[in-house]
Amino acid sequence: MTAQEMAAQARSRPGLLTSAARVFDLSLGQMLWSRRSVFLALVVGGPIVLAVALRLAEASGLNFAPNRSGPTGAMIYGMMIWLLYVRFLVPVLGVFYGTSLIADEVDDKTITYLFTRPIPRSAVIIGKYFAYLVCTVLLLLPSVVIVFFLVVPLGRGATVAQMFPTLLTDLGMLALGLGAYGAVFAFVGARLKRPLVVGLIFALGWEPAVLIAPGYLKRATVAYYLQTLVRHEMPQNSPGAALLQIFNEVPPLSTSLIGLAVIVGLGLWLAGRTVENREYVLEQ
Amino acid sequence: MTAESVVHAEHLSKWYGQVIGLNDVTLSVPPGITGLLGPNGAGKSTFMKILTGQLKPSQGTITVLGEPIWGNPALYARIGFCPEQDAFYERMTGLEWVTALVRLNGFDDAEAGRLAGRALELVELTGAADKKIGAYSKGMRQRVKMAQALVHDPELIVLDEPLSGMDPIVRRKTIRMIRDWGRQGKSILVSSHILYEIESMTANILLINQGRILAEGDVHQIRDLIDEHPHTVYIKAEQTRSLAREFLAYDDVLSLKFEEGAVVVETGRPDLFYARLTALAASGELGVIHEVTSPDDNLQAVFEYLVKA
Secondary structure (H helix, E strand, O other), rough: OHHHHHHHHHHHOOOOHHHHHHHHHHHHHHHHHHHHHHHHHHHHOOHHHHHHHHHHHHOOOOOOOOOOEEEEEEEHHHHHHHHHHHHHHHHHHHHHHHHHHHHHHHHHHOOHHHHOOOOOHHHHHHHHHHHHHHHHHHHHHHHHHHHHHHOOOOOOOOOHHHHHHHHHHHHHHHHHHHHHHHHHHHHHHOOOOOOOHHHHHHHHHHHHHHHHHOHHHHHHOOOHHHHHHHHOOOOOOOOOHHHHHHOOOOOOOHHHHHHHHHHHHHHHHHHHHHHHHHOEEEEE | OOOOOOOOEEEEEEEOOEEEEEEEEEEEOOOOEEEEEEOOOOOOOHHHHHHHOOOOOOEEEEEEOOEEEOOOOOHHHHEEEEEOOOOOOOOHHHHHHHHHHHOOOOOHHHHHHHHHHHHHOOOOOHHHHOOOOOHHHHHHHHHHHHHHHHOOOEEEEEEEOOOOOOOOHHHHHHHHHHHHHHHHHHEEEEEOOOOHHHHHHOOEEEEEEEEEEEEEEEOOOHHHHHHHOOOEEEEEOOOEEHHHHHHHHOOOOOOOOOOOEEEEEOOHHHHHHHHHHHHHHHHOOOEEEEEEEEHHHHHHHHHHHHHHH
């Protein structure tokens, strides 16, 4: 192969996936070491602090499930997965990172460098979406693992070994949740001027509100499909059980998985279409 | 459109809501170096963003290297763009950044690294290639931006205010470099609000103001008009007082004042003043000169005069 042929080969325009992979490489480090990641790492550390407090409480004499009527460690862990991770941290991570995938580049005025390269614009959002996914998985899942090992041994409930398969399911479920929320908010971020506000209203206002309301509106939420994948034995006759009643209406597993796949696919497609067609006017 | 033109616009307009960015512009940019001269807000950046495919024309058409640019990313392989804004991935080194960007042009890792190294060498940043961009001076940041624009050996290079904030020596080197690229057969469109900068690179000038092209070609009259107006130069330097003492001996210096870490000079002979300043910076006798800029009020005054006339 001649030098000219090699040069021509090297200069061939990269396809969508290759371009997305290269945007991913460019974006991951920026995302991991951003101020946003530091802030959200602190937020994600909240459940760990709570778990440590519970362990300290036990060490100082508090007896968990002394007569099988109180919550065991496994039950507390399950409640934390529901209330802290599924209901709060996953949507919040999705909102803060997802809405910023394009908005940050526009605000920082670095989008110019990506949009003047011979790649499809949609590759930018796809590459950044996967960087988001890796970044949030690296932030969130270690927190779940630490909480699991701190909380599950409390009281006389199921052992760590018995609960371990549940941990793996939880990790997969949370990763899937991050994927679905990320895709939705990537679209919101690409489409709207103030995506963070809209994202927060969607995740912390709209979703909880329609989930407890009867009717079909709940199908327009990510949480509706995600909650099927949460598998925990919950305490009976406890305040936690009452709280969790609101999540009782769940679709079948297959519907949930298809629903989440559709959300990811549709969210990314819409985000890609938006980025391809929209002008981003940088403030002078 | 002439067969040779690298950029051709027909009745090109762009508006942002009620604000007009470009107004019915028809022009052809020939191969070689062309200067786009106009005050801030004249429409230079809007025109450059349209011709690099970042903005869509509201009306009219534009072709770049014979093809429409909006929604045509394949064409970007033939264009290099150095934007005006001072925006970077600050935590990356210059080499990492330029390599990452040229990978997006389809080069493999090894080739991308080699090209990035060569581009940094061209802009004389090899010594700082492994430093974080966040630690670069203003002039270095301008140069690394230029490196990412030329790294893939494009046919057309678009430079938006490339000399802004550079010190006199780097400014002189950069002007020489741009002229060299032109001699090597590259087409270059370079914008500025300072005629003396543009003139030092090319005689082919497009004059733009309020979204309209006022004149094209070799504009001696404008040059004469600008010469009648005093020109202000802002110089950020280590030893401002020594510099001011030196400037007071120059006949062409009409006034000077001090600002924080800088001296602001008003001169009646800008080309002579810039030449002396560059020689002074090169000698290093009066300490380091960090940055030289010129507010665009000089040119604005000339344009106001032109529009009234």
